[in-house]
Amino acid sequence: MAFADNLRQLPSVAHIAALRLLDASGNEVASIPNAPGKTGSLTIYAALTAKHGAINVAAAREGLELFAEHTEDARQHPGNHPNIDRLFDVIANSKSYSVQIDSQA
Template identity: 35%
Template structure:
């Protein structure tokens, strides 16, 4: 299994992203990922998913969980520890895609 740190090196630079906003189907906020220490890996993953899929669909969630590598298993075993991974796991369960808006600096 690849490590998350190795996966991040294969993804496009996302240092220009200020934050990523996520919305439920009804337009209500589903979360925000700020570009700050501790969340920069998630910024890269979600930016990649936005480019590839245009939303966080079921297919995007499956790819995202693969990209998170060892953090996916950790999130399954420790709910709440990795909220950005939990969000993708929730999409697998409820099959409700999220709209994604990438805010650049």
């Protein structure tokens, strides 16, 4: 399925202001705001967190499938899709990030 089709299958993130990824020490390593151009990534990361409890290797593999056509573009153009690049890194280095979700006010 295409990225847009995958997004339509996932829960809404209208209630989320941002999603923060935390390393094993609790340090924030990334944040995905609910903002234009970021909502798709936020939707995928939130769904992965709900299913897997964290962004771990299993979640990252599923995430690459959900990003669909953007995954191949990210492979060909490292740096253009940082939220996909991060999933490649999670898989390559067996990383895991806990997630903090900030609700809309």
